[in-house]
Amino acid sequence: xxxxxxxxxxxxxxxxxxxxxxxxxxxxxxxxxxxxxxxxxxxxxxxxxxxxxxxxxxxxxxxxxxxxxxxxxxxxxxxxxxxxxxxxxxxxxxxxxxxxxxxxxxxxxxxxxxxxxxxxxxxxxxxxxxxxxxxxxxxxxxxxxxxxxxxxxxxxxxxxxxxxxxxxxxxxxxxxxxxxxxxxxxxxxxxxxxxxxxxxxxxxxxxxxxxxxxxxxxxxxxxxxxxxxxxxxxxxxxxxxxxxxxxxxxxxxxxxxxxxxxxxxxxxxxxxxxxxxxxxxxxxxxxxxxxxxxxxxxxxxxxxxxxxxxxxxxxxxxxxxxxxxxxxxxxxxxxxxxxxxxxxxxxxxxxxxxxxxxxxxxxxxxxxxxxxxxxxxxxxxxxxxxxxxxxxxxxx
Amino acid sequence: xxxxxxxxxxxxxxxxxxxxxxxxxxxxxxxxxxxxxxxxxxxxxxxxxxxxxxxxxxxxxxxxxxxxxxxxxxxxxxxxxxxxxxxxxxxxxxxxxxxxxxxxxxxxxxxxxxxxxxxxxxxxxxxxxxxxxxxxxxxxxxxxxxxxxxxxxxxxxxxxxxxxxxxxxxxxxxxxxxxxxxxxxxxxxxxxxxxxxxxxxxxxxxxxxxxxxxxxxxxxx
Numbered sequence: 179x180x181x182x183x184x185x186x187x188x189x190x191x192x193x194x195x196x197x198x199x200x201x202x203x204x205x206x207x208x209x210x211x212x213x214x215x216x217x218x219x220x221x222x223x224x225x226x227x228x229x230x231x232x233x234x235x236x237x238x239x240x241x242x243x244x245x246x247x248x249x250x251x252x253x254x255x256x257x258x259x260x261x262x263x264x265x266x267x268x269x270x271x272x273x274x275x276x277x278x279x280x281x282x283x284x285x286x287x288x289x290x291x292x293x294x295x296x297x298x299x300x301x302x303x304x305x306x307x308x309x310x311x312x313x314x315x316x317x318x319x320x321x322x323x324x325x326x327x328x329x330x331x332x333x334x335x336x337x338x339x340x341x342x343x344x345x346x347x348x349x350x351x352x353x354x355x356x357x358x359x360x361x362x363x364x365x366x367x368x369x370x371x372x373x374x375x376x377x378x379x380x381x382x383x384x385x386x387x388x389x390x391x392x393x394x395x396x397x398x399x400x401x402x403x404x405x406x407x408x409x410x411x412x413x414x415x416x417x418x419x420x421x422x423x424x425x426x427x428x429x430x431x432x433x434x435x436x437x438x439x440x441x442x443x444x445x446x447x448x449x450x451x452x453x454x455x456x457x458x459x460x461x462x463x464x465x466x467x468x469x470x471x472x473x474x475x476x477x478x479x480x481x482x483x484x485x486x487x488x489x490x491x492x493x494x495x496x497x498x499x500x501x502x503x504x505x506x507x508x509x510x511x512x513x514x515x516x517x518x519x520x521x522x523x524x525x526x527x528x529x530x531x532x533x534x535x536x537x538x539x540x541x542x543x544x545x546x547x548x549x550x551x552x553x554x555x556x557x558x559x560x561x562x563x564x565x566x567x568x569x570x571x572x573x574x
Numbered sequence: 575x576x577x578x579x580x581x582x583x584x585x586x587x588x589x590x591x592x593x594x595x596x597x598x599x600x601x602x603x604x605x606x607x608x609x610x611x612x613x614x615x616x617x618x619x620x621x622x623x624x625x626x627x628x629x630x631x632x633x634x635x636x637x638x639x640x641x642x643x644x645x646x647x648x649x650x651x652x653x654x655x656x657x658x659x660x661x662x663x664x665x666x667x668x669x670x671x672x673x674x675x676x677x678x679x680x681x682x683x684x685x686x687x688x689x690x691x692x693x694x695x696x697x698x699x700x701x702x703x704x705x706x707x708x709x710x711x712x713x714x715x716x717x718x719x720x721x722x723x724x725x726x727x728x729x730x731x732x733x734x735x736x737x738x739x740x741x742x743x744x745x746x747x748x749x750x751x752x753x754x755x756x757x758x759x760x761x762x763x764x765x766x767x768x769x770x771x772x773x774x775x776x777x778x779x780x781x782x783x784x785x786x787x788x789x790x791x792x793x794x795x
Binding site for chain 2: 195359514
């Protein structure tokens with residue numbers, strides 16, 4: 179378990195002191211998080227890191243998880259996808275079963291707390307059973323343009339909360355309750371981001387069969403059209419005419435035909451060019467991602483679909499300049515010409531890669547600026563400050 | 575060493591951001607929204623920029639100028655908005671009026687404005703500042719200097735910016751305490767003259783420390 183004192187070495191000066199003072203102000207109040215799973219990235223990853231630290235600070239914090247049968251999870255997934263704007267078929271029977279399952283969950287779980295944070299869609303309808311405390315819906319996805327029918331159903335739930343929290347104002351809907359903005363964060367002490375000893379790093383890279391004999395371009399992310407790994411390959415091919423570089427694409431295919439097609443195309447690109455390396459990694463390959471980001475020359479995040487994409491902050495934390503797509507989440511992290519570049523096309527991506535490779539002295543300068551930007555803005559200590567400030571604000 | 579009649583308490587802060595659900599997708603809408611949003615939103619997008627932005631990012635002076643440059647690609651408007659000095663306006667409505675005038679005058683010379691997609695619009699926010707008292711009370715100028723050197727940068731913001739702009743204490747908390755509790759009006763006046771615009775909290779801290787060190791060397795308090 180991480181101890182709060184360890185964050186003094188990585189957080190901005192004074193941050194841990196403010197955390198301790200804020201924790202003093204909410205001591206005696208109970209903070210509860212509820213999500214649909216303890217596994218995977220996103221909210222679960224943030225809670226795995228944040229809940230122990232909050233308890234270490236003396237804030238009584240617990241984390242409950244809702245459960246249900248296959249139809250409960252299928253409906254919750256479809257509902258979230260529809261709220262993200264995808265076309266999904268939602269049946270009244272399925273939605274009724276989702277609500278009923280959460281009524282059963284409410285009987286099993288201890289939901290008594292001063293501040294209850296409900297993360298994303300699976301546990302959201304627990305709010306119909308709320309008894310005590312202030313309830314906040316924490317939305318980790320872009321909810322700005324939902325499918326109309328899905329929103330009509332879900333809005334009746336959201337309006338029963340005391341407040342909602344979104345990652346960016348661009349992801350928020352206009353609601354009948356206050357909408358607060360909290361950026362997501364990375365944990366600098368987790369396996370994904372902690373310092374790696376050279377021997378440990380080399381062992382991981384050896385296991386991945388990644389050599390460091392030439393500059394490395396790296397994109398980490400699912401093999402989906404939204405993350406545009408094929409666009410990255412095409413940008414690499416333009417760069418390759420001038421620079422002997424290697425491209426590593428690390429991620430996994432999602433469970434849909436389109437993603438499998440993207441992966442097949444990537445495999446074909448790798449088959450015909452030994453400097454294109456496609457690494458299919460499980461979602462919990464944190465050390466592997468860490469090692470790859472540390473040896474990358476330039477990190478890429480050429481997303482075209484709106485997501486916060488914390489891979490940008492992760493790479494910056496390792497001192498790498500990042501070339502990213504023009505989404506609101508990436509634009510929040512990249513300060514153009516300071517710690518990276520925002521690009522809008524394959525050609526633009528290739529142009530910026532070449533610019534950096536031809537002006538190598540910019541790479542460590544941008545990398546250092548990126549690391550400081552992340553230190554102040556995207557570390558978990560900042561997110562915990564936001565949580566505690568919200569607790570003070572809502573439960574005073 | 576002279577002791578203060580009332581101790582000073584350094585107080586840091588955490589800014590909670592709130593989306594207002596109001597946005598502008600072009601410059602004309604920006605003018606309309608600037609006219610109608612709550613004063614706290616004007617404060618957030620002007621004075622608040624100073625808390626959120628750091629040495630590498632303080633390029634535009636306020637959120638409106640940044641949006642004009644980065645999203646609307648209107649560099650003329652960006653330059654006109656960037657030079658607005660939020661600290662020079664006694665009230666937020668006065669600052670709002672200045673922004674409205676700049677936008678209005680600029681739009682008179684523009685035939686058509688570019689419409690932006692939702693994600694690149696100007697999304698209005700406001701903030702709630704949660705105060706966090708820090709450290710022991712200070713009673714002398716030397717203790718004040720030591721506290722100032724170590725305190726979280728948010729305390730500089732709270733005492734120098736929030737106190738002046740949103741809480742009506744035009745001298746700021748540092749100046750007010752030095753003047754009223756340590757009877758050092760000259761040092762208080764020098765601190766009040768510090769130009770906090772287009773710089774960083776750390777640089778403001780440095781200027782404050784320079785003035786306080788000089789006063790200590792002169793044997794003050």
